[in-house]
Amino acid sequence: MxxxxxxxxxxxxxxxxxxxxxxxxxxxxxxxxxxxxxxxxLLETGYGGNLTPAxxxxxxxxxxxxxxxxxxRKMVWELTxxxxxxxxxxxxxxxxxxxxxxxARLMGIEAxxxxxxxxxxxLDFLKDCVYxxxxxxxxxxxxxxMNKIEIDLQRSIDPLLFxxxxxxxxxxxxxxxLDKREEEGFVREYFTLMADFQNARSVIRSRMLNWNxxxxxxxxxxxxxxxxxxxxxxxxxxxxxxxAKLNRGPNGKLIxxxxxxxxxxxxxxxxxxxxxxxxxxxxxxxxxxVSTLGPIIGYLMGREAEAKALRIIxxxxxxxxxxxxxxxxA
Amino acid sequence: MLSLxxxxxxxxxxxxxxxxxxxxxxxxxxxxxxGSGVVSEDPDKFGNVLVLQALPGTxxxxxxxxxxxxxxxxxxIDGNIKDLTTAxxxxxxFAGLPIGIAGFFSGIxxxxxxxxxxxxxxxxPEETGKGIIMAAMVETYAVLxxxxxxxxxxxxxx
Numbered sequence: 001m002x003x004x005x006x007x008x009x010x011x012x013x014x015x016x017x018x019x020x021x022x023x024x025x026x027x028x029x030x031x032x033x034x035x036x037x038x039x040x041x042l043l044e045t046g047y048g049g050n051l052t053p054a055x056x057x058x059x060x061x062x063x064x065x066x067x068x069x070x071x072x073r074k075m076v077w078e079l080t081x082x083x084x085x086x087x088x089x090x091x092x093x094x095x096x097x098x099x100x101x102x103x104a105r106l107m108g109i110e111a112x113x114x115x116x117x118x119x120x121x122x123l124d125f126l127k128d129c130v131y132x133x134x135x136x137x138x139x140x141x142x143x144x145x146m147n148k149i150e151i152d153l154q155r156s157i158d159p160l161l162f163x164x165x166x167x168x169x170x171x172x173x174x175x176x177x178l179d180k181r182e183e184e185g186f187v188r189e190y191f192t193l194m195a196d197f198q199n200a201r202s203v204i205r206s207r208m209l210n211w212n213x214x215x216x217x218x219x220x221x222x223x224x225x226x227x228x229x230x231x232x233x234x235x236x237x238x239x240x241x242x243x244a245k246l247n248r249g250p251n252g253k254l255i256x257x258x259x260x261x262x263x264x265x266x267x268x269x270x271x272x273x274x275x276x277x278x279x280x281x282x283x284x285x286x287x288x289x290v291s292t293l294g295p296i297i298g299y300l301m302g303r304e305a306e307a308k309a310l311r312i313i314x315x316x317x318x319x320x321x322x323x324x325x326x327x328x329x330a
Numbered sequence: 331m332l333s334l335x336x337x338x339x340x341x342x343x344x345x346x347x348x349x350x351x352x353x354x355x356x357x358x359x360x361x362x363x364x365g366s367g368v369v370s371e372d373p374d375k376f377g378n379v380l381v382l383q384a385l386p387g388t389x390x391x392x393x394x395x396x397x398x399x400x401x402x403x404x405x406x407i408d409g410n411i412k413d414l415t416t417a418x419x420x421x422x423x424f425a426g427l428p429i430g431i432a433g434f435f436s437g438i439x440x441x442x443x444x445x446x447x448x449x450x451x452x453x454x455p456e457e458t459g460k461g462i463i464m465a466a467m468v469e470t471y472a473v474l475x476x477x478x479x480x481x482x483x484x485x486x487x488x
Contacts, residue, residue: 004367007360007445011367014452079367290364290446 009079010290013299016075019046020299021306026325030313035061038317042310061314065307066116072303073118082293085187088174089297093119094126095170098142099163101130102149106157141176145169164219171195171221178223186286186294189250190279195224196251197275200259203234203242204271225249239263254278280305336411338419339404342426343397346479349430350393350472353437357386360441364448375451378458382447385465386440389433392476396429399483418486425482432475440468 021029025045032038039061042048048064049071073090080086093116104111115123121138129135135146146169149162171191178188199220206216213232220228226248237245240263247256258274261267283301286294309325316323332340365379400422405412414422447461 005363007363008367010449011364011445011452012371013367014449015368015371018453288446290449291442295449 004079004081006081006291006293009081010295012075012079013295016072017295017299017302020302021045021047021309023325026306026309026313029310030317030323030325032317035314035317038314039064047310061310065310069303069307070116070118072300076296076300077118080293080296084177084181085183085293086297086300087120088177088187088191089300090118090120091170091174094121095166097121097123097126098130098146099166101127102162102166103159105131106153139173139176141169141172142166145172161218168218168221171223175223185292186282186289187297190282190297191223192225193251193254193278193282194275195221196226196249196255197258197271197278199224199226199228199231200234200246200255201271201275203231203246204259204262204268206235207239208268225251226255251278276305332411333413333415333419335414335416335419336404338416339400339414339422342419342423343400344426345423345430346393346400346426346433347390347397348393350396350433350437351390353434354387354390354393355437357389357437357439357441357444358383360438361386361444361448364445368448368452372452375455378451378455379448382444382451382458382461382465385444385462385469386437388469389429389437389440389472392472393429393433396426396476396479396483399480400426403483403486403488412488414488418488421486422483425479425486427479428475428482429472429479433472436468436472436475440465440472443468 025041029038029041032041042061042064048068073093076086077083077090097115097119100111100114117123119126125137129138129146133150135143138146145165149165152158152162174191177183178191202216202219206219213235216232216235217228220231226246230246230248234242234245243256243259243263246259247253254274258271261274262270280301283294283298286292287298288295312323313325361383365383369376369379401407404414404422443465444461447458447465450461451458
């Protein structure tokens with residue numbers, strides 16, 4: 001089947017993006033008196049698609065969010081003119097599903113509620129791979145990582161390590177696709193920034209947990225601009241100098257500023273927040289670049305950001321504490 | 331047997347209609363794809379989308395107009411084709427170039443601006459007029475090319 005053109009895809013996305021939640025709508029939901037009112041306000045906006053009130057009454061907000069996300073991913077997958085590059089943004093879903101299947105297999109349970117539809121690979125296919133330990137049909141990076149995990153599992157079970165190995169496989173695969181395509185646009189910029197930021201966060205986390213460099217090494221992701229050796233050396237660098245140490249490559253300045261902000265305030269979540277803002281800014285810069293995947297990926301990741309924001313709002317509402325409204329794409 | 335001059339005049343008409351028409355076809359195609367995407371989700375926008383999609387079609391009409399004047403002047407319509415000198419033929423050939431070239435490029439770029447206008451119309455229907463104005467700015471250069479082609483064609487004494 002021929003893929004739709006950019007013009008057609010962006011035309012449809014333009015209509016869909018009108019249905020995304022605005023900051024004002026999100027604020028109204030956050031200001032609702034209780035969860036029921038917040039849910040009603042959310043459904044009024046059309047969020048979640050064609051869910052009937054009967055379906056929603058007996059369900060969790062997460063059901064609504066997942067329904068919306070699945071619809072968005074499916075729609076983007078159907079209309080993207082460049083499935084290769086688009087698939088990179090959906091790999092997080094597959095990575096989550098592989099981890100879930102593996103954990104479920106090891107624990108001898110089924111975990112259908114935790115699985116997410118809308119990845120690159122069908123759930124049945126991934127289940128078949130993990131339960132039969134046959135990874136030949138997965139991309140090379142995943143196949144190698146999963147076969148290694150299976151061997152490691154015969155000795156010991158370290159959920160943190162195998163989770164990190166699967167994440168590393170995802171970024172290895174992304175890098176191989178980007179290199180093969182000689183992609184130098186916003187897609188590379190996005191994943192490079194993400195890998196560098198995640199690696200910087202891993203250094204901070206490792207230092208907080210008093211890990212040594214050997215424990216950090218498997219956590220470091222490929223695809224970044226900053227060499228892994230810099231992060232390893234960062235483990236022994238005084239915290240005040242860590243920002244300057246990581247100030248390398250096009251993303252270095254941003255990462256350095258974020259780490260200095262963290263050192264000054266001691267606020268750990270700021271690392272993630274600054275990363276999300278920076279990634280969103282990459283997508284915003286190509287929002288109107290209609291002959292690229294920019295608007296399409298922007299819509300997809302905007303929906304993901306919206307879902308995160310809703311989870312935070314509803315979680316805070318249930319727990320009864322105030323939150324700062326998360327950032328949106330729109 | 332046609333003279334070289336007459337053949338060159340034919341080539342001028344072909345360039346004017348062919349290139350300008352191709353630019354329009356590409357431009358209308360680009361805008362049409364964007365329009366189909368929008369209308370597939372929001373059929374109520376068809377009216378606005380149609381206006382924006384039609385705009386890049388004018389270059390083809392301008393090209394046809396110049397080509398028609400050229401073939402009319404050399405007597406193709408009434409069946410008495412004139413024997414033109416080589417200089418007259420070159421003059422008519424060059425007269426067809428401005429609308430041919432400007433029509434081709436402006437058609438494509440107007441199509442892109444119209445596609446952007448269609449996205450604007452999908453997101454903010456109340457701003458459709460601005461999308462049309464921006465697309466019309468590209469039209470200016472096709473009109474200028476039409477004008478100079480017209481003056482040149484009429485300047486050739488046969």
